Amino acid sequence: MSLSKALTKPLAQLSHDEWESLCDGCGLCCLHKLEFDEERGLIYTTCVSCQLLDSESGRCRDYAGRFKTVPNCTQLSLDNLAEIDWLPDSCAYRCRFEERDVPEWHPLLTGQPIPVTIGVKAMAIVNEQEVEHEEDLEDYIVEL
Template sequence: MATKGDKETGEPFWTKPLGELTRSQWEKLCDGCGRCCLVKLEDEDSGEIYHTSVGCDLLDGDTGRCRDYAGRQSKVPDCVRLTVKALEAIAWLPPTCAYRLRAEGKPLPDWHPLLTGDPDSVREAGVSVRGRVAAREEEVETEDLPNFIVLWPKRWPRRKKGRVA
């Protein structure tokens, strides 16, 4: 494993209940895929959530990373600060999201950087938004967003479905 286990139990920290993680451990749980930073649309009648290939204004489509992670919430008012409590109410996290998986009691996928030791393993597995962002939110008119709906953020990558603890 790429990261050492808990000093007391020897177990990897990501196997602990989410509420027991330190702030640093919580942040490390994110694989950096950027899927949560894609603009989403909600059907008012059905409540169905649709992901688009349009990124938040702070999402760098070339790297798949936030251009101002520390200041994101002051610059993007609807940026969600993910917490254990917030996980209960958020239905749009992708199925590959480590926070979602751990909240559901599932293991991390085998391509997760905590398991591989390589932050690029997310891109190699086909999970990252890197190179897949069509535009930034500021570049697209709201009424044009349906033209950017994509299915891949709600799917597991074809090549790597296997998971390990």
């Protein structure tokens, strides 16, 4: 099987569909993060998800229309990848930006969805709508 162009072409030359195909559906970028020390870059991930995350599939339930419900959702692009420090190491956008190989389980390599042991599918996710106070997020910090 030849490698997907999304994995081989320079990021700047990817079509919209190729760019989108880099997302493996881990869902980890849709979890709330807490930053405790900006200088040292201490960012903790919680198991609390954005209201639109489908934790079974790891996908957004309204990807095309998500900004209507979640205006602060981040649209990843070549212009902002360098500034975003909260993507997981395994994220294919980060891997490609840092010129590393994507994980061996990436759907573009296997032709299969990611294993159930990876990303939000492997976690007990709490939807943000079930968390009453933002201060409570600290109680949901997880180790990835």
